Amino acid sequence: MPTPLENIRRRYETTEKKCPDCGYVDEGRNWESRTDGKRVIYRHVCPSCDASREHTFRLG
Numbered sequence: 001m002p003t004p005l006e007n008i009r010r011r012y013e014t015t016e017k018k019c020p021d022c023g024y025v026d027e028g029r030n031w032e033s034r035t036d037g038k039r040v041i042y043r044h045v046c047p048s049c050d051a052s053r054e055h056t057f058r059l060g
């Protein structure tokens with residue numbers, strides 16, 4: 001079973017493919033996640049224009 005965090009990541013990978021800055025649709029699923037133990041930060045960098053997006057979730 002996927003964990004809740006995997007579900008969140010998957011949601012971004014499938015629903016936030018399009019860059020709001022340049023309109024590039026990223027099929028490569030370049031979301032990366034990192035955590036500091038209290039939060040999980042999902043980050044995406046557009047391969048076309050280098051614009052970055054971040055979503056932060058608090059754990060627990």
Ligand SMILES: [Zn+2]
Nearest residue numbers: 019022046049
């Ligand atoms: Zn872009």
